[in-house]
Amino acid sequence: MSKPAKKFFEPLAIGAPQPYREIPVKLERMIHFFPPHIEKMRAKVPDMIKNVDVILGNLEDAIPMDAKEEARAGFIEVAKNTDFGSTSLWTRVNCLNSPWFLDDVTQIVAAAGDKLDVLMLPKVEGPWDIHYVDQLLAQLEAKHGVKKPIMIHAILETALGVENVSEIAAASPRMHGMSLGPADLAASRGMKTTRVGGGHPFYGVLEDSKEGGAARAFYQQDLWHFTVAKMVDACQSNGIKAFYGPFGDFSDNEACEAQFRNAFLLGCVGAWSLHPKQIDIAKKVFSPDVEEAKFAIRIIEAMPDGTGAVMIDGKMQDDATWKQAKVIVDLAKQVAEKDPALAEAYGL
Known part of the structure; x- marks a missing residue:
């Protein structure tokens, strides 16, 4: 059951800011991740933000279990002490069923709610996940006097999430967009690959057989074409943004660029940059060709x-x-x- 139209844009807590009726127009060609538990990476943030559209403090995957609280505290420190200018500040919190999620959200909103633009939520499986976080954020915004709504960005990384992608996109006016999470999604689907994004040399189409047994051409295909297109349709039909997620092979810039370009042509507005070299790749791909x-x-x-x-x-x-x-x-x-x-x- 969905909310009546008149109720959809009402604040979910007394004193919470009015939800956006349209997403703020911002350039978001790359979402650049940094690990806030590492002091030398925190020190680099003021220089990073000069070169990226979005800076994201990562608290989830790739952060060791014994560094979760340090990462959260490091992100809060960066958020409070940095002037981000026109660069958007995001964080990826831990997933909803983790021991860290509630402290991530409550402590960050309390300490730096007015600095945070978007909360990235992992492993979203249905609108129920968005509804819970929507209500929680409204209550925390009201409690701590946050003046602008913190938006939610869902990661599409389970088979059930893909099945419910349209309902997720329409779940709340707080929805900013979605990113494809190919590694967790591959595991959730039972796909037989260890790659993080990109194609696979065994996934393709073989040319018809030829007379005389001549060699047949094999054309590698895009593992993620259908899912990206489905995500883009869900996002665009609900007025939110679609993003490609991570490309894990930092040694293959050409393959990264090709994957980003496929996503751009299909309607994505940006991608994740997990390594500094991917910043310029995203800038190039997600900016229109000059001609x-x-x-x-x-x-x-x-x-x-x-x-x-x-x-x-x-x-x-x-x-x-x-x-x-x-x-x-x-x-x-x-x-x-x-x-x-x-x-x-x-x-x-």
Whole structure:
């Protein structure tokens, strides 16, 4: 059962901030993770934020069990003592059934609720998970006088979560978006791979047999195409954002770029960067190609009201291609605000 429309945007606690009716417009090409339990990494945050769209303090996977409380305290220290400017501050808390989740949320909101933009929630399996965190955040925001709502970003990393992806996307006005979590999802599905994202050399299509027994071509396929597309549809139909998650092979930049680009073309707005070298890959991929942006601008200029049909370089443009062009131009404008070099290249 879903809430009546009139109830959907009501605060869930007296004194909690009014939920957003639309997600704030921000450039989020990469969500850059840092481990807050390591002092030297905390010291690097002021420099990191100059180069990333989102900085995320990770409290979950990759943080040793005996460092969970230190990581939480380290994140709070960074949040309280850093001016993040236009860079968004996120944290990935521990999963709901862990011994650390409740302390993660209660302590972070109490100490740094007004600094935190988004709470990333792992292993979301259904709208019930979002409903619980939504209510909890509202109560904590009211208790501690937090002035803006903390948004929720769900990680899609179980088979049940994929099954319920549309209901998760529609669960709350606090929903910011979703990320694909390929490693946990692979395990949950029983997939036979140890890779963190990317393709697999054994997953593909074999060319039909040829006369004389000639060699047959094998075309590797994308393991994640269906799931990413399903996630994008759920997010876009509910006005929230879709992201590709981690790419674990730091030695293969080309494969990382290819995976990010597949996600970008399918509708994702960004991806996780787990290594500094992936920051520039995400910037490159999730910013519109210069020539494509210029062509999209020409379409918009030729059809100012978005109706009719025109010919540009021998290609027909109409209402539908105008909408496609607007997606690219809107993104190019966001990028241009943050990147003077690309602004000049786009002609914006």
